[in-house]
Amino acid sequence: MKRWNIYTPEGVQDILFESCRQKRLLEDKIRRTFRLNGYREIETPTIEFYDVFSENGLIKQESMYKFCDSKGRLLALRPDLTVPVARIAATKLKDEVFPIKCCYIGNTFSFDELGGGRQNEFTQAGCELLGINSPEADAEIIAMAIEALKATGIEDFKIDIGQVGFFKGLMEESGLNENEIEEVREFIDQKNLVGVEQVMDRHKVKSSLKKIILDLPRLFGSKDILQRINYDDIGKGAAEALLNIKAVLEILEDRNLAEYVSIDLGMVQSMNYYTGIVFRGYTHGVGFPVLSGGRYDRLVAMFGRDLEATGFSLGINMVLMALERQKKLVPEKREGVLITYDIGARRLASDYCRQLIAQDIPAELDILNKGIEESREYAISRGFSRIVHVDSDGTKKEIIL
Amino acid sequence: MRYITIALSKGRLTELSIDLLEGAGIDCTELKGNSRKLILSDEKNKIRFFLAKPADVPVYVEYGAADIGIVGKDTLLEEGRDLYEVLDLGFAKCRMCVAGPKELEGKMDSISITRVATKYPEVARMYFRHKRRESVEIIKLSGSVELAPLVGLSEVIVDLVETGRTLKENGLVVLDTICDVSARMVVNRVSMKMENQRITKLIEDIRKQL
Numbered sequence: 001m002k003r004w005n006i007y008t009p010e011g012v013q014d015i016l017f018e019s020c021r022q023k024r025l026l027e028d029k030i031r032r033t034f035r036l037n038g039y040r041e042i043e044t045p046t047i048e049f050y051d052v053f054s055e056n057g058l059i060k061q062e063s064m065y066k067f068c069d070s071k072g073r074l075l076a077l078r079p080d081l082t083v084p085v086a087r088i089a090a091t092k093l094k095d096e097v098f099p100i101k102c103c104y105i106g107n108t109f110s111f112d113e114l115g116g117g118r119q120n121e122f123t124q125a126g127c128e129l130l131g132i133n134s135p136e137a138d139a140e141i142i143a144m145a146i147e148a149l150k151a152t153g154i155e156d157f158k159i160d161i162g163q164v165g166f167f168k169g170l171m172e173e174s175g176l177n178e179n180e181i182e183e184v185r186e187f188i189d190q191k192n193l194v195g196v197e198q199v200m201d202r203h204k205v206k207s208s209l210k211k212i213i214l215d216l217p218r219l220f221g222s223k224d225i226l227q228r229i230n231y232d233d234i235g236k237g238a239a240e241a242l243l244n245i246k247a248v249l250e251i252l253e254d255r256n257l258a259e260y261v262s263i264d265l266g267m268v269q270s271m272n273y274y275t276g277i278v279f280r281g282y283t284h285g286v287g288f289p290v291l292s293g294g295r296y297d298r299l300v301a302m303f304g305r306d307l308e309a310t311g312f313s314l315g316i317n318m319v320l321m322a323l324e325r326q327k328k329l330v331p332e333k334r335e336g337v338l339i340t341y342d343i344g345a346r347r348l349a350s351d352y353c354r355q356l357i358a359q360d361i362p363a364e365l366d367i368l369n370k371g372i373e374e375s376r377e378y379a380i381s382r383g384f385s386r387i388v389h390v391d392s393d394g395t396k397k398e399i400i401l
Numbered sequence: 402m403r404y405i406t407i408a409l410s411k412g413r414l415t416e417l418s419i420d421l422l423e424g425a426g427i428d429c430t431e432l433k434g435n436s437r438k439l440i441l442s443d444e445k446n447k448i449r450f451f452l453a454k455p456a457d458v459p460v461y462v463e464y465g466a467a468d469i470g471i472v473g474k475d476t477l478l479e480e481g482r483d484l485y486e487v488l489d490l491g492f493a494k495c496r497m498c499v500a501g502p503k504e505l506e507g508k509m510d511s512i513s514i515t516r517v518a519t520k521y522p523e524v525a526r527m528y529f530r531h532k533r534r535e536s537v538e539i540i541k542l543s544g545s546v547e548l549a550p551l552v553g554l555s556e557v558i559v560d561l562v563e564t565g566r567t568l569k570e571n572g573l574v575v576l577d578t579i580c581d582v583s584a585r586m587v588v589n590r591v592s593m594k595m596e597n598q599r600i601t602k603l604i605e606d607i608r609k610q611l
Contacts, residue, residue, distance in 0.1 A: 115460075115464060116463065116464035116465060156595075158594055158595060160594055190484065190485055190486045191485040191486065191487050191588075191593070192485075192486045192487070193487070193488075194488075194489045195486075217487075220594075220597075221597055221601075262594065262597075264594075282591045282594045282595055283591075283595070284403070284595055285465075286465060286591065287462075287463060287464045287465020287466070287589050287590070287591055287592075288465070288590070288591065289590075289591065
């Protein structure tokens with residue numbers, strides 16, 4: 001029989017001292033930023049009924065960890081934190097005054113691809129803003145995302161904004177059927193110009209509209225690309241989506257955040273719960289987005305309450321990787337005191353230790369008691385800045401490390 | 402300025418890829434020399450290159466270890482990585498096909514295929530699952546796939562067909578074409594956004610030569 005007892009399963013990891021310290025530090029910064037901006041923290045269960053996530057093909061079944069409860073009902077480890085928030089908003093937050101702003105930091109689980117910072121168990125920090133659908137709300141959540149990224153210490157990052165209604169609107173105008181739309185969507189998502197062309201050439205589509213669809217893989221960059229589109233060519237739905245993006249951009253400009261923002265009208269990833277503005281955050285050093293979010297006005301309705309909402313989540317592991325690659329992780333500074341003592345001075349040493357801790361100075365009694373050399377080695381390896389020896393008569397001798 | 406890193410496929414795509422890069426004004430002297438260095442560079446344009454096994458190119462690019470890659474569509478389909486596929490470079494053209502004994506010609510819809518031998522298990526699986534809606538047993542081989550139907554390992558094969566000569570000499574025929582294949586330029590999704598201007602210019606400089 002194979003013994004697995006010394007291994008951890010694929011895609012999960014032990015996080016040891018320095019990494020763990022860095023992670024908590026980062027979480028603390030983010031949590032503080034969320035709180036100062038009016039988002040109140042909630043905690044949801046790690047396990048939920050499978051139905052919470054599976055309804056309407058919300059999250060595909062092969063990416064979820066599943067098991068049963070004692071009554072034979074299917075459970076899942078949460079693959080996502082937005083869906084549980086939607087469940088709570090529909091069932092428990094009925095008396096809250098709008099807008100409802102909440103945030104979370106927690107672990108999620110999914111069987112997706114590994115590598116490049118992706119894990120099967122990963123920590124997400126996110127915000128949700130419920131009860132309002134307006135450009136003001138969309139801009140607010142994007143601003144929050146920017147503030148959160150700034151708080152992490154990453155300097156060079158970008159938030160890329162799209163609107164799912166733009167693509168949907170164009171497709172409605174084009175008269176393509178469902179399968180063809182999916183084909184076009186995949187090609188646009190891959191920025192595959194030739195692929196889009198091949199599909200479009202099989203159909204008779206108004207030439208001005210066709211030109212824009214063919215151009216979609218290239219419609220990303222600064223807000224100037226919005227000028228390239230003639231509203232008369234694209235139909236009502238797509239035009240509304242464009243106006244929506246413009247309105248959001250204007251607000252972000254007023255909030256002095258325009259420098260962080262770029263646009264991608266070809267952002268058509270299949271995240272089937274998004275209904276409006278969508279966005280992603282990128283930085284140097286990681287090949288995947290560190291953040292993603294968007295408007296999901298129909299998700300809460302799946303749990304029985306019509307409630308408009310938008311939100312985002314940030315991948316803590318991805319951010320840590322980016323910080324490490326960008327050499328922005330600050331090593332722990334040497335601080336604290338290791339207290340060695342003569343046996344007769346145990347009480348004095350212990351009092352002194354407690355005193356230091358009360359002043360927020362890390363301190364430890366040297367329980368090794370094996371002499372100065374070994375104490376020094378321990379103190380250095382643990383990052384203490386000094387050793388203080390307490391004599392039986394109470395005098396203290398200090399060694400700076 | 403940061404380096405832009407380009408992953409090139411080792412093998413039949415290498416030389417043509419280098420031609421295109423040179424045409425785009427990138428200095429590939431180091432790349433063409435007999436250097437044993439694994440990573441080579443054009444210091445003026447701040448571009449680094451490395452050669453990798455074709456199947457590894459999409460992996461490097463997806464993870465962001467390379468910003469740009471040049472690789473065959475067959476490899477992209479098999480690897481199924483989440484990338485931007487920005488250019489069809491038009492060279493190394495061939496077709497991904499289902500092939501089998503002549504007796505099966507024109508009978509693809511009436512017979513039920515149970516075993517498929519291939520170097521491209523993912524491509525074969527997708528084709529039979531989505532296009533034919535059949536469950537088949539995929540047998541992964543590493544080369545000379547044409548052997549499989551001849552010795553009774555499988556009914557059909559899924560493989561690249563360039564001229565069709567090997568098939569013909571072994572009494573096999575193309576039963577269905579899955580897709581056309583050629584060399585593609587791929588870009589990491591984050592790099593495209595973070596280095597938009599430089600990468601877009603490079604794409605345009607290469608597009609002009611096609």
